[in-house]
Amino acid sequence: MRVADVHVRYALARREALAGVSFAVEPGELVAVTGPHGSGKTTLAYLLMGLLPHAFRAEVRGVVEVAGLDPVREGPGGLAGVVGLTLQNPYNQITGARDTVYDEVAFGLENLGLPREEIARRVEEALSRFGLARLSERNPFSLSGGEAQRLAIASVWALAPRVLVLDEPTSQLDPRGAREVMAAVAEARRNDVAIVLVEHRAEWIAASADRVLVLDGGRPAAYGPARSVYRDPGLADLARPLPAVARIAEALTGTRALDDEEALALLRPFAGAGAGAGAARRPGEVPPPAADRPPRVEFEGVTFGYVPGTAVFESFSLALGGPGVTALVGENGGGKSTLLRLLLGLLRPQSGRVLVCGEDAARRSPAELARQVAVAFQNPDDQLFLPKALAEAAYGARNLGRAKGEAEAEALSAMEALGIAAHRDRHPYDLGFGERKLLTVAAAVAMRTPVVVLDEPTMAQDGPSLARLRALCRRLAEEGRLVVLTSHDVEFVADVADRVVVLAAGEVVCDGTPDEVFGSDEALARAGLAPTAASRLARALGWRERPAKAACFVERARAWHDRSVGGGTA
Amino acid sequence: MRPPSLYVPGSTPVHRADPVTKGVWAASLTLAGFLVPDWRGLALLFLLNAAVLARAGVLRRVAGLVLASALLVVTFFVAQGLTHAGSGEVAFRAAGLPFYREGLVFALTLAFRLWNTILAMGVLVLTTRPQDLVAALLMRGFPPRAGYAVASVVQLLPTVWAAVAAVLDAQRSRGVETDGGLGRRLRALLPMLGPLVMASLTAAQERAVALEVRGFSRKGPRTVFRPVADMPGALAVRSLGLALFAASAAWRAVL
Numbered sequence: 001m002r003v004a005d006v007h008v009r010y011a012l013a014r015r016e017a018l019a020g021v022s023f024a025v026e027p028g029e030l031v032a033v034t035g036p037h038g039s040g041k042t043t044l045a046y047l048l049m050g051l052l053p054h055a056f057r058a059e060v061r062g063v064v065e066v067a068g069l070d071p072v073r074e075g076p077g078g079l080a081g082v083v084g085l086t087l088q089n090p091y092n093q094i095t096g097a098r099d100t101v102y103d104e105v106a107f108g109l110e111n112l113g114l115p116r117e118e119i120a121r122r123v124e125e126a127l128s129r130f131g132l133a134r135l136s137e138r139n140p141f142s143l144s145g146g147e148a149q150r151l152a153i154a155s156v157w158a159l160a161p162r163v164l165v166l167d168e169p170t171s172q173l174d175p176r177g178a179r180e181v182m183a184a185v186a187e188a189r190r191n192d193v194a195i196v197l198v199e200h201r202a203e204w205i206a207a208s209a210d211r212v213l214v215l216d217g218g219r220p221a222a223y224g225p226a227r228s229v230y231r232d233p234g235l236a237d238l239a240r241p242l243p244a245v246a247r248i249a250e251a252l253t254g255t256r257a258l259d260d261e262e263a264l265a266l267l268r269p270f271a272g273a274g275a276g277a278g279a280a281r282r283p284g285e286v287p288p289p290a291a292d293r294p295p296r297v298e299f300e301g302v303t304f305g306y307v308p309g310t311a312v313f314e315s316f317s318l319a320l321g322g323p324g325v326t327a328l329v330g331e332n333g334g335g336k337s338t339l340l341r342l343l344l345g346l347l348r349p350q351s352g353r354v355l356v357c358g359e360d361a362a363r364r365s366p367a368e369l370a371r372q373v374a375v376a377f378q379n380p381d382d383q384l385f386l387p388k389a390l391a392e393a394a395y396g397a398r399n400l401g402r403a404k405g406e407a408e409a410e411a412l413s414a415m416e417a418l419g420i421a422a423h424r425d426r427h428p429y430d431l432g433f434g435e436r437k438l439l440t441v442a443a444a445v446a447m448r449t450p451v452v453v454l455d456e457p458t459m460a461q462d463g464p465s466l467a468r469l470r471a472l473c474r475r476l477a478e479e480g481r482l483v484v485l486t487s488h489d490v491e492f493v494a495d496v497a498d499r500v501v502v503l504a505a506g507e508v509v510c511d512g513t514p515d516e517v518f519g520s521d522e523a524l525a526r527a528g529l530a531p532t533a534a535s536r537l538a539r540a541l542g543w544r545e546r547p548a549k550a551a552c553f554v555e556r557a558r559a560w561h562d563r564s565v566g567g568g569t570a
Numbered sequence: 571m572r573p574p575s576l577y578v579p580g581s582t583p584v585h586r587a588d589p590v591t592k593g594v595w596a597a598s599l600t601l602a603g604f605l606v607p608d609w610r611g612l613a614l615l616f617l618l619n620a621a622v623l624a625r626a627g628v629l630r631r632v633a634g635l636v637l638a639s640a641l642l643v644v645t646f647f648v649a650q651g652l653t654h655a656g657s658g659e660v661a662f663r664a665a666g667l668p669f670y671r672e673g674l675v676f677a678l679t680l681a682f683r684l685w686n687t688i689l690a691m692g693v694l695v696l697t698t699r700p701q702d703l704v705a706a707l708l709m710r711g712f713p714p715r716a717g718y719a720v721a722s723v724v725q726l727l728p729t730v731w732a733a734v735a736a737v738l739d740a741q742r743s744r745g746v747e748t749d750g751g752l753g754r755r756l757r758a759l760l761p762m763l764g765p766l767v768m769a770s771l772t773a774a775q776e777r778a779v780a781l782e783v784r785g786f787s788r789k790g791p792r793t794v795f796r797p798v799a800d801m802p803g804a805l806a807v808r809s810l811g812l813a814l815f816a817a818s819a820a821w822r823a824v825l
Contacts (some may be wrong), residue, residue, distance in 0.1 A: 046779075049779075049782075049783060051779060051782065054782075055778065055779065055782060075787075076779075076782035076783060076787065077782065077785060077786075077787040077788040077789070078788075080782075080783065080784065080785030080788055081785065083783075084783060085779070085783045087776055087779065087780070089773075089776060091729065092772070092773045092776035092777055092780070093776065093777070093780040094725075094777075094780070095718075095722070095777065095780055095781055095784065095786075096718075096721070096722035096725040096726040096729075096777065097718050097721050097722060097725070097781075098701060098721070098725075099699070099700070099701050099721075099724075099725060103701065103795065103796070106795045107784055108783075108784030108785055109793070109795070110792055110793045110794065110795050111714075111784055111785035111786050111788055111792055112785050112788065112792075112793075113790055113791040113792050113793050114793060115793065116793060116795055116797075119793060119795050120795075141725070141728060141729065152780070155784060156783055156784070159784070159785070341739070344739075344743050346739050346742065346743065365742070365747065365749065366739070366742035366743050367742050367743075367745050367746055367747045367748075369743075370742075370743055370744060370745040371745075373743075374743075374744075375740075375743045375744075377736070377739070377740050377743075379736065381765060381768060381769045381772060382733075382736045382737050382739070382740040382765055382769065383737070383740035383741060383744060383761075383765055384764070384765060384768065385760060385761055385763075385764025385765050385768070386764075395744060395761075396744040396745055399744055399745030399746060400745055429768055443744070447744075447745075
């Protein structure tokens with residue numbers, strides 16, 4: 001597949017969505033495409049699939065060649081079976097044409113007019129290859145996110161494409177689902193399929209990509225082998241955040257390592273930093289907030305289940321409180337979403353009670369509870385409806401009775417903190433998914449409630465946005481507010497949270513500081529979580545205590561080094 | 571999410587019958603019901619359909635639908651009994667009001683037509699997988715896009731309901747009161763409908779891309795992966811249905 005000096009301009013758009021992009025992918029290679037929001041990544045994916053200008057009106061210039069075909073001329077129909085594309089939302093890729101997983105995979109092959117025996121052979125091969133054989137009679141809409149995304153990949157895989165284009169296939173999945181999908185991608189690659197992976201997660205790109213194309217405002221900012229791109233100091237924040245191992249190794253040795261093995265080779269001299277407990281053992285570590293200080297959220301003996309006889313929570317008790325950031329982590333199905341809905345008064349416990357700032361949530365309507373607790377749900381599109389971003393961000397505050405000027409000032413302040421203030425007059429649906437997500441966070445913050453709930457705020461966020469989110473959460477904590485967030489991004493959680501509560505099967509399996517939680521192999525295993533890079537490296541270096549944050553790891557190692565040098569033992 | 575299909579899985583001979591035969595039966599007996607002029611003839615059609623449904627083991631399911639129509643049927647009897655005087659023969663009086671015999675008989679006829687339609691369509695809908703129905707139609711030259719429209723309605727409706735619930739939760743948590751007086755409910759309408767429409771458009775756009783990727787717009791022959799063969803004796807059953815329809819039409823013409 002070859003792309004040479006391609007320019008794309010959508011109908012009615014002022015600037016080009018892609019400008020002078022060139023790259024190539026050989027069979028069995030994986031090229032990652034990354035860059036900030038609005039940099040043209042999805043446009044590139046649509047272009048390769050022949051959707052431009054056939055499905056979306058756009059002017060295309062330059063050379064695009066996929067397996068000898070020109071996608072611009074062929075259109076998606078002509079490329080079916082040559083190029084496969086999957087998108088972010090796994091459920092929107094289920095066609096709705098068939099009612100079993102087996103038949104959903106067969107659907108594309110029916111459209112190609114293949115003989116029935118060949119269809120059956122290909123379907124069974126694809127289901128087996130992507131671990132879906134045991135689910136073959138299930139309804140596609142009953143699958144988990146990871147299973148549905150694997151079904152999307154299997155469905156295009158069965159068409160025997162020579163190129164797979166994957167647009168952030170793991171951005172809406174939990175760690176287990178993401179691992180399943182990436183295993184499927186590796187399998188496709190082993191079978192000589194050329195892969196274009198649009199992805200934000202630097203750790204995965206560094207670990208799996210042959211080359212990286214970094215886009216910025218539609219223009220290529222960097223292109224080359226992953227290691228050289230991530231080691232380029234001139235790349236500013238475009239491909240950030242760097243993998244945590246790279247940040248740690250660079251801070252301590254001046255060299256960016258891109259995987260654990262490289263990092264350990266560089267960091268071996270710091271093995272002694274974890275030998276004892278010194279004064280600098282946890283520099284920068286904030287003690288967990290005191291749960292008895294306001295604002296408080298208390299779950300008292302809560303029992304709840306969606307289906308009679310099957311309780312999600314049984315006599316569940318948990319107190320969250322004090323200004324600070326508390327992260328709820330765990331696999332999908334562990335009870336996080338149910339817990340948040342109980343907190344928001346959207347679900348009523350069958351027994352026990354939920355107290356939010358002293359008020360029994362069951363005695364208040366969710367709209368009344370909104371004075372105490374604001375929320376940014378996982379899917380921003382469930383709430384956006386106003387024609388301007390600023391009005392949308394101020395909408396919740398206006399519902400609480402604030403004057404328009406006051407609500408908009410608060411909303412604008414939150415938008416500035418998240419780096420989206422420039423979009424204040426744009427229609428929310430003209431923004432990318434990640435920016436819409438930030439807009440809902442700004443809307444929740446602008447309500448100025450004692451408790452702020454952020455459901456997966458890191459979803460589809462680039463490096464600069466993650467940094468702003470982290471800073472905003474810390475600012476809210478300093479203002480005396482309780483931030484309760486859920487996230488599958490363990491590095492973000494370790495960086496931002498004062499307290500981490502691990503939920504699995506409706507129970508708290510671990511509750512403590514990020515160091516305590518990410519240092520507990522048992523808790524991580526029960527919740528299907530991976531340790532942070534700092535925790536992994538500390539363990540591999542034999543440190544007695546394992547810091548969760550990359551910054552803490554670095555400070556501890558530096559402090560040990562400085563003491564050692566001062567004492568003449570280094 | 572479970573699709574809202576009325577299909578009741580089973581392996582009875584009625585389930586195994588091909589969708590076209592069941593479609594011919596359902597259409598013939600429904601139309602026959604509108605042609606038969608006498609409630610006794612309708613009662614026979616009713617019993618015939620009930621027997622087929624009982625053989626399929628879905629009679630209880632359809633009984634629920636018949637009961638659900640009770641309010642409508644009561645309305646037939648009250649309205650027709652009071653207003654359709656015919657020859658003027660009063661069957662009985664209630665609260666001093668006369669209920670005419672002819673009106674009540676006409677109401678009974680209407681009720682049987684309604685129930686007969688429910689039962690006849692039940693034979694098709696309750697015992698046929700929507701996928702099999704679409705496959706059978708495609709094999710007879712039904713356009714693929716129309717086939718997709720039929721199949722996807724059943725599959726995608728639950729996703730719309732899930733979206734409604736998600737939008738409701740999100741807006742209530744932003745201080746939008748959705749319960750209470752008419753004014754409050756009207757104010758909640760735009761925050762509810764806006765995201766729902768936008769989410770539906772986004773989903774439709776992405777699903778259209780997914781369909782394109784699977785070659786849905788490709789020109790050329792397609793394969794029906796699960797062909798639906800005619801049942802043994804299909805011709806006889808279809809002929810019986812059509813004969814009942816013809817007999818009903820003749821009865822109507824004679825009277």
